[in-house]
Amino acid sequence: MAIAYEQPRPPHPVAFDIAYPERLSRGLIFVKWLLAIPQFIIVYLLYLVAELLAVMAWFAILITGRYPKSFFEFGSGVLRWQANVLAYVFLLLDEYPPFSWEPGAYPLLLEIPYADRQSRFRLFIRLFAVIPNQIVLQFVTLAAIFTTFIAWWAILITGRYPRGLFKFAVGTMRWHERLYAYLFLLRDEYPPYSINAAARPGNEVLSAIIGLPLFVAYIALVFSPALGLLNGGNASVYVARQELTTPGGIASAPPSGESGQVRVTLLDYNDDAPAPPRADVTLEPGYRLVAFRVRVEKSGFWPSFFTPYFFSLRDCPGNVYTVDSPATSAQGAQFRVFWRGGHLEKDVYFQLPRGAAPCELRYFAGRGVIRFIFQ
Numbered sequence: 001m002a003i004a005y006e007q008p009r010p011p012h013p014v015a016f017d018i019a020y021p022e023r024l025s026r027g028l029i030f031v032k033w034l035l036a037i038p039q040f041i042i043v044y045l046l047y048l049v050a051e052l053l054a055v056m057a058w059f060a061i062l063i064t065g066r067y068p069k070s071f072f073e074f075g076s077g078v079l080r081w082q083a084n085v086l087a088y089v090f091l092l093l094d095e096y097p098p099f100s101w102e103p104g105a106y107p108l109l110l111e112i113p114y115a116d117r118q119s120r121f122r123l124f125i126r127l128f129a130v131i132p133n134q135i136v137l138q139f140v141t142l143a144a145i146f147t148t149f150i151a152w153w154a155i156l157i158t159g160r161y162p163r164g165l166f167k168f169a170v171g172t173m174r175w176h177e178r179l180y181a182y183l184f185l186l187r188d189e190y191p192p193y194s195i196n197a198a199a200r201p202g203n204e205v206l207s208a209i210i211g212l213p214l215f216v217a218y219i220a221l222v223f224s225p226a227l228g229l230l231n232g233g234n235a236s237v238y239v240a241r242q243e244l245t246t247p248g249g250i251a252s253a254p255p256s257g258e259s260g261q262v263r264v265t266l267l268d269y270n271d272d273a274p275a276p277p278r279a280d281v282t283l284e285p286g287y288r289l290v291a292f293r294v295r296v297e298k299s300g301f302w303p304s305f306f307t308p309y310f311f312s313l314r315d316c317p318g319n320v321y322t323v324d325s326p327a328t329s330a331q332g333a334q335f336r337v338f339w340r341g342g343h344l345e346k347d348v349y350f351q352l353p354r355g356a357a358p359c360e361l362r363y364f365a366g367r368g369v370i371r372f373i374f375q
Contacts, residue, residue: 009200009201010200011197011198011199011200012178012189012191012192012199012200012201013112013113013187013189014110014111014112014174014177014178014181014187014189014191015109015110015111015197016083016109016110016111016170016173016174016177016178016197017108017109017170017174017197018087018092018093018107018108018109018170018173019107020161020163020166021092021093021094021161022160023159023160024091024094024155024159024160024161025094025159026155026156026159028094029091029152029155029156032088032089032091033089035096036085036088036089036097039081039084039085039088039097039099040085042081042099043078043081043082043085046078046081047078047082049074049078050074050075050078050079050184051184053071053074053075054071054075054183054184054185056068056071057071057072057075057184057185058123058185061118061120061123061185062120062123065117065118065120066116066117066118067114067115067118067185067186069114072114072186075184075186076101076110076112076181076186077101077102078101079110079112079177079180079181079184079186080101080103080108080110081097081100081101083108083110083173083177084097084098084101084106084108085097086173086176087106087108087173090144090148090169090173091148091151091152091155091161092161092166092169092170092173093106093107093108095107110177112181112186112187113187115187115188118185118188119188122188122204123185125204125205125208126182126183126185127211127215128207128208128211128212128214128215129190129204129205129207129208129211130179130182130183130207130211131207131210131211131214131215131218132207132210132211132214133179133190133191133193133202133207134179135214136193137172137175137176137179140172140175140195141172141176143168143172144168144169144172147165147168147169148165148169150162150165151165151166151169168195170195171194171195171196171197172195174195174197175191175192175194175195178191178192179191189201190202190203190204190207224302224303225303225304225305225337225338225339226305233259233367233368234259234368234369234370234371235257235258235259235368235369235370235371236257236371236373237255237256237257237266237370237371237372237373238255238373238375239255239266239372239373239374239375240374240375241357241374241375244269244358244374245269245271248268250266250267250268250269251267251268254266254267254295255372257363257370257371257372258299258370259363259365259366259367259368259369259370260304260365260366260367260368261298261299261300261302261303261304261338262296262297262298262299262304262306262338262363262365262370263296263297263298263299264294264295264296264363264370265294265295265296265297266292266293266294266361266372267293267294267295267345268292268293269290269291269292269293270290270291270293271288271290272288272289272290273289273290273291273347273349274289275289275326275327275330275349276327276330276331276347276349277330278330279326279327279329279330280326281324281326281327281349282326283351284351286353286354287351287352287353287354288351288352288353288354289324289327289349289350289351289352290313290349290350290351290352290358291327291347291348291349291350292311292347292348292350292361293345293346293347294311294345294346294347294348295343295344295345296336296343296344296345296346297341297342297343297344298338298339298340298341298342298343303337303338303339304337304338305335305336305337305338306335306336306338306344307334307335307336308323308328308333308334308346308348309322309323309325309328309334310363310364310365311323311348311361311362311363311364312361312362312364313350313352313358313360313361313362314358314359314360314361314362315352315353315356315357315358315359316356316357316359317356319356321350321351321352322350323348323349323350324349324350324351327347327349328346328347328348328349331346331347333346357374358374359373359374359375360372360373360374361374
């Protein structure tokens with residue numbers, strides 16, 4: 001009776017390797033990052049183009065099932081050039097990388113075979129599937145950075161890269177190249193959770209199932225402070241003009257209002273304020289600089305954010321003035337996210353015509369507005 005044997009799955013098709021160098025220069029380890037700066041600039045620009053071509057290739061695969069060959073050659077070439085530079089700066093090779101992505105121009109192997117057909121279905125799960133792989137790779141990369149630090153000292157003392165650390169660094173780069181070949185749509189095969197050359201493709205569907213809730217959680221984390229703007233209401237706070245114009249008049253009982261999970265308190269007012277140090281302020285003819293000292297605090301459970309550019313000022317005839325950006329930005333804190341709590345004190349500057357009096361300071365808080373009305 002014939003016995004059928006299941007053929008083992010082949011390894012991941014993206015091949016990456018670097019031959020171990022027996023000797024490395026002690027002197028170059030001090031200057032490799034500096035020498036690689038022109039390479040980094042070029043790779044960064046090429047990378048931006050490759051990302052754009054990958055987006056275009058997504059639609060091409062959706063329609064035709066094929067990756068445009070010229071796009072593929074460009075994307076795989078950029079990854080090879082990037083790998084050359086990373087191998088150099090992470091001390092794996094002493095040869096300076098060529099300004100080229102041609103295979104064989106550098107003692108590094110990166111082969112990404114062209115696939116005649118690609119899956120349309122995978123286009124829709126790739127974004128989710130890559131998330132857990134990317135997270136795990138980040139931890140592996142941190143470990144590789146630490147081992148590179150150890151290798152730096154080993155090269156300085158012995159002129160050699162420890163073989164075990166070299167194998168780990170090359171394996172980390174192999175994982176990186178497989179992942180980005182997948183992200184750039186160059187290959188359908190899911191990158192394995194492994195640094196080994198013979199590792200087989202990983203489980204894409206399971207990774208997508210894990211990645212989907214992680215993606216949703218990330219989006220919720222990013223946008224949750226903005227959602228706090230939906231919880232606000234209008235607040236009108238009346239301030240006696242005498243308290244506003246008298247030095248220290250507001251400080252005795254600072255007025256405050258709350259909306260959109262943010263409480264704003266008016267601490268002080270300077271009617272003819274000097275520009276902050278190092279602020280490039282150009283006053284309009286006939287205008288003066290006025291400054292409101294405010295304290296911002298988080299209120300409520302939901303995360304929220306603050307930016308001084310949500311303030312506006314109205315004079316008594318109703319003219320509206322926006323924040324003076326150079327003066328306000330010179331103090332920093334142009335954008336602050338409040339999670340569980342936190343507070344911030346800041347001067348908010350406006351250019352106001354001489355002779356004009358401020359009648360209302362507003363802070364936009366999403367569904368609501370905090371209004372300080374001076375009367």
